Amino acid sequence: MAKEAEKEGAREAAARGPILVWGAGAIGGTIGAALVRAKHAVVFVDIxxxxxxxxxxxxxGLAIEGPVDPHTVVAPAFTPETVQGTYRRIFLCVKAHHTEAACRALLPHLAPDGYVLSLQNGLCETIIAPIVGPARTMGCFVNFSADWHGPGRIMYGGRGALVLGELDGANTPRLAALHALLRDNFEPGAITTENIWGYLWGKLGYGAMLFAQALGEKGIADCLARPELLPLWRALGGEAVAVARAxxxxxxxFNGFDPAAFSEGATQAQAAASVAAMVAFNRPNAKTHSGVWRDLWVRKRRTEVDVQIAPIAEIGAKHGIACPAVRCLVAMTHECEAGTRPMSDANLTELMTP
Incomplete structure (x- = not known):
């Protein structure tokens, strides 16, 4: 049955035409370049x-640099105002807070029987689906490491989980086709799931820790490894897990993050073991700091905090879950964005007592 599904998926992919990658930054550029190199027709859009x-x-061309898979490709590329045509496959790879605007801009280019795949962090599928339609929205979770370093340059620093799923958990030919495409041409470990929302919420728990790391000087592995910060990781992870279950x-x-270790009733030792596994996963990575850290201190621009992390507390409030650690993290991130709070490892110590 699995082989038949793959064959049907391959026929599905062949009939769908070029892929439009909307957002050619770290995620979109890395995946899109891999597909171009594999001789798939790809059109890039970027602002x-x-x-x-x-x-x-x-x-x-577009140079993918770093230790994982360096290569350079050349492909058609346009700004949102100049792209033309309609596409049955659109990979949406913009920052979470640009999702709504990007969806409205790409809508005229989405074929009636096409779909938008959210290759983003956060619960962006909840923004995409009301605009393009739930049936034309597909979910995805990514945890590979990449950074945009300048025009035509992206650093691909480390492999990570890649999970695909229909929003309703169905096993469809287009999902099989998409899985084969990304597994065979980009991430051999890519999988499909009937619980894409579970992975997206898992990433929110881990993502909250990365946003905390971005407030300080140390990189991801060194920051997570600070033993005095274990209560902070337990608080942030625990709030995300509690809201998801509510x-x-x-x-x-995924990649060391174990939701059970941050659940109510989990021991300190369980949390420490999961954090140690996350440190081990991140330690060899050429990308030492999170993309959020680069947004704050290198590119000096607004982060995704309001669309990616703040919803944990907003949704939690509907269930009577206070989420004080998440709320304090969001507030501190705003202060860093505004320039009123400097980068300091002491920020994380302060964050432990919201």
């Missing part, structure tokens, strides 16, 4: 004109 020009320039969703683990 940075210099980046668009580099991707389409035969003398420059929503009727069982969060799923």
């Amino acid at each position: 940075e004109p210099d980046h668009v020009a580099a991707i389409a320039d035969p003398a420059r 929503e009727g969703i069982e969060p799923r683990g």
